[in-house]
Amino acid sequence: MSQSNLLLPSGCVLRKATSADQWSILLLVFSAKLDPTQLNWQQFWIIECNNNLVACGQLRSFSGAQELGSLVVASTWRNRGLGTLLTQHLINTATQPLYLECLGHRLAKFYSRFDFVEISFEDLPQIPRTSSLSTLKGKYKFSQLAKKLLRIPVVFMKHRGNL
DSSP states (O other), X not given: OOGGGOOOOTTEEEEEOOGGGHHHHHHHHHHTTOOOTTOOXXXXXXXXXXXXXXXXXXXXXXXXXXXXXXXXXXXXXXXSSHHXXXXXXXXXXXXXXXXXXXXXXXXXXXXXXXXXXXXXGGGSOOOOSSOGGGSHHHHHHXXXXXXXXXXXXXXXXXXXXXX
16 A cells, blocks of 8 residues: 555644644543553654644554554544554554554454554564563563453454565
8 A cells, every 4th residue: 555645634734743742642542442551652643633633653662573553543533544544654664573453353454454464472573581561572461361361352463564
């Protein structure tokens, strides 16, 4: 999917988040009932329309990998291509192997359009002997536990075309 085919609606801009966006990012993430931990505004890209934050997503960095996470489009702005544009931009910005976790197969189908493929927990990057909290596998341990014990439909994915 080529980013050149994607256009922002009139009055909208895609830009790096600033410190002034912190609360708007947090509110948008909470509104979507996403994991509010590990939100770091410095890692976010946002889409702002008419001076309102309407979409956001971040690239978290881990040891040897990156994670596309916290991608949200405000409900009143959905179905206008903003999620597609932001996802493609984050993929293009990634500098390491790119992973994500999502709830359910509907979201997995969305991400598969961008060349993400489902992988098992075991296929995530191995934990080095240092702190497991700095690794992707360490972060996903809780999701894996919820998937097994509570049968929550967590899907782990890796981007095929990225590194």
